Amino acid sequence: MELAEKEAVPRRKTGRPLSFDRDAALEQAMLTFWRYGYETTSIVDLTTAMGVTAPSLYTAFGDKKRLFLEAARRYAGDPEAMAQALDDAETACDAARAMLTSAATAFTGEATPRGCLLASATASGSSASADVQQAITDIRGGVAIRLRARITRDVEAGILPLDLDVAALAGMVMAIIQGMSVMARDGMDRPELLAIVERTLQAWPVCRT
Amino acid sequence: MELAEKEAVPRRKTGRPLSFDRDAALEQAMLTFWRYGYETTSIVDLTTAMGVTAPSLYTAFGDKKRLFLEAARRYAGDPEAMAQALDDAETACDAARAMLTSAATAFTGEATPRGCLLASATASGSSASADVQQAITDIRGGVAIRLRARITRDVEAGILPLDLDVAALAGMVMAIIQGMSVMARDGMDRPELLAIVERTLQAWPVCRT
DNA sequence: CGAGTTCCATAGTGACCGCTCTGAAATAGA
DNA sequence: TCTATTTCAGAGCGGTCACTATGGAACTCG
Numbered sequence: 410m411e412l413a414e415k416e417a418v419p420r421r422k423t424g425r426p427l428s429f430d431r432d433a434a435l436e437q438a439m440l441t442f443w444r445y446g447y448e449t450t451s452i453v454d455l456t457t458a459m460g461v462t463a464p465s466l467y468t469a470f471g472d473k474k475r476l477f478l479e480a481a482r483r484y485a486g487d488p489e490a491m492a493q494a495l496d497d498a499e500t501a502c503d504a505a506r507a508m509l510t511s512a513a514t515a516f517t518g519e520a521t522p523r524g525c526l527l528a529s530a531t532a533s534g535s536s537a538s539a540d541v542q543q544a545i546t547d548i549r550g551g552v553a554i555r556l557r558a559r560i561t562r563d564v565e566a567g568i569l570p571l572d573l574d575v576a577a578l579a580g581m582v583m584a585i586i587q588g589m590s591v592m593a594r595d596g597m598d599r600p601e602l603l604a605i606v607e608r609t610l611q612a613w614p615v616c617r618t
Numbered sequence: 619m620e621l622a623e624k625e626a627v628p629r630r631k632t633g634r635p636l637s638f639d640r641d642a643a644l645e646q647a648m649l650t651f652w653r654y655g656y657e658t659t660s661i662v663d664l665t666t667a668m669g670v671t672a673p674s675l676y677t678a679f680g681d682k683k684r685l686f687l688e689a690a691r692r693y694a695g696d697p698e699a700m701a702q703a704l705d706d707a708e709t710a711c712d713a714a715r716a717m718l719t720s721a722a723t724a725f726t727g728e729a730t731p732r733g734c735l736l737a738s739a740t741a742s743g744s745s746a747s748a749d750v751q752q753a754i755t756d757i758r759g760g761v762a763i764r765l766r767a768r769i770t771r772d773v774e775a776g777i778l779p780l781d782l783d784v785a786a787l788a789g790m791v792m793a794i795i796q797g798m799s800v801m802a803r804d805g806m807d808r809p810e811l812l813a814i815v816e817r818t819l820q821a822w823p824v825c826r827t
Numbered sequence: 828c829g830a831g832t833t834c835c836a837t838a839g840t841g842a843c844c845g846c847t848c849t850g851a852a853a854t855a856g857a
Numbered sequence: 858t859c860t861a862t863t864t865c866a867g868a869g870c871g872g873t874c875a876c877t878a879t880g881g882a883a884c885t886c887g
Contacts (some may be wrong), residue, residue, distance in 0.1 A: 424833025425883040446742025448658050452875055454744075462836055464877070469834095473875065528800060532741030533655025535663075546804045577813035580806070584797025584814055591737060591796040592789065595755045604786035605793055612821035633863025634853040661845055671866060672846070678864095682845065 431469055434459040438470075439480035444522035447477050447530045448538055474541055477530075484526045485548050492555050501563040502613045505556070505582050506606070512586045513602035516593035525590035553583050569614055578613070585609050640678055643668040647679075648689035653731035656686050656739045657747055683750055686739075693735045694757050701764050710772040711822045714765070714791050715815070721795045722811035725802035734799035762792050778823055787822070794818050 441458040442450050452473060456463055470476040498504035516524050527549055531542040557579040563569045589602050646667040651659050661682060665672055679685040707713035725733050736758055740751040766788040772778045798811050 423831070423885040425835070425885095426833085428835070428883090444742075445744050449742055449744045449747075451744075451873080453873090463875085464837095465835070467876070529742045532800065532803075533653075533658055533738045535654050535658045535660075538658075549800075549804065574813050574817065576810060577817040580801065580810060580814040581794070581817045584794050584801060584818075585790070586797065587800040588793025588795065588797035591741065591758075592793060594741075595758065597789070601785060601789060604783050605789040608783065608786040608790045609793075609818065609821055611823075612818055614820075632855040632861065634865070635863085637853095637865070660843080662843090673848090673867095674865070676846065 427469070429459075429461050429465070434461055434466075434469070435476075435480060435483060438476055439484055439526070440522060442477055442480050442530050443484070443524075443526040446532075446534075447541060448534045474538075477541060478544055481526065481530070481545060481548065488551055488555070491552065495555055495559040496562075498559075500568055501560045502610065504559050505613070506610055508556070509582065509585060509589075509606040509609070510603060513589055513593075513599060513606055516590055517597075517599040517602065523596075524594040525586070528587045528590035529594065549583070549587075553579055556582060573614060581609065581612060636678070638668075638670050638674070643670055643675075643678070644685075644689060644692060647685055648693055648735070649731060651686055651689050651739050652693070652733075652735040655741075655743075656750055657743045683747075686750060687753055690735065690739070690754060690757065697760055697764070700761070704764055704768040705771075707768070709777055710769045711819065713768050714822070715819055717765070718791065718794060718798075718815040718818070719812060722798055722802075722808060722815055725799055726806075726808040726811060732805075733803040734795070737796045737799035738803065758792070758796075762788055765791060782823060790818065790821060 437458040437460070438455055441454055444450075445454060452463055452466070455473075455476070456466055459466065461469070466476070470479065494507065495504045498507060512525070515521070527545055531538070531545045534542055557575050560569065560573075560575045560579055564571060564573055564575065585605065589597075589605065592605075593602060646669070647664055650663055650667045653659075654663060661672055661675070664682075664685070665675055668675065670678070675685070679688065703716065704713045707716060721734070724730070736754055740747070740754045743751055766784050769778065769782075769784045769788055773780060773782055773784065794814065798806075798814065801814075802811060
């Protein structure tokens, strides 16, 4: 539940120090979950990638679920920073374009797995991990909420029509992001994804002005 | 490899007959994979849903991989029928609209799991199932190819502009389908998905004429 | 230097995984 | 009815799963 509270500063004063870089290990865990998914990544996969033994992993991160959620939070980045980026864009259309192009770029990185961790890692799973799936769903929902808020701001500013279906417009952007994740995993390259982004933005009301 | 050949008619003449409806059992297997994914569905999950014992499952379907691929083929339906439906539509835009609305409807059915089996069941997985993931990717790719062909037909007929990026337009439709699968799984209802479809189709060149 | 604390690696734990061995039961053809 | 063939259900195969008990090693503090 409130596992984010004691996480930041549980710093011990005495005792043997950590023999590995916790942050670097978390990064490797994130990349492993990104590539193989939550349930379909084994502890052995993780310990191998992170370069630590199983007991060290459990001491440092709790268990597989908490490690995954921490990795997912690291992947998602600071929600406030995303909200700020959306707000800083001149228009909601610019904000959406920035979201989509950065997604298309991130999904086709050379040094990372393809696609989106949040879209693929818990896309399916047993009922035993329903709570983890819900947590990731909530992160996605948070992005959608912030995007809708940014669009609504443009409606209220008179930039977008008053009768606009804000949820549908935001939903289109979210759907393209999740869809591009699948297609990037299928091997589609970055220019193709960016072309999809530009085509999709043609659906934006009066964005072309 | 060529497991589709001897499948249709391996009918034995003697011996104890099957005590269950193979087709109905396959249907239940499909629904189970649809809900829980490929690797994250256990044999016990399957035998429970199908109402058969493990040895019966293996005798009738081979192994987990072959059962899944057969279920996926059943889910995808006849590719020729889909190609025919695309061709029968008056325009490529109508064909795309039909694809998208039927996807939005199928992803929010009352009697089925939510989302798309082909989009979610192998969205992530260990490297041990890379061949299964590739098989599902190929099915998705087949849909994209047929959609591009239908769009190209409209370009050649002068309905769509000659300089149209066909791959990008088809990719947009495919991305929306995969994306709606995720959002349907997140709980989005049918009217919301259909609103996304209509908004997205605003990006279609001169579809509104 | 101890005492106390924390992390280390080895070597497991029971539970579940996909899958199959076994022998009885049910059919078709002789 | 007898034989051959196929499916049935129960029990269990080796392997992997997430996770941990244990005892020694490395640190801080007094």
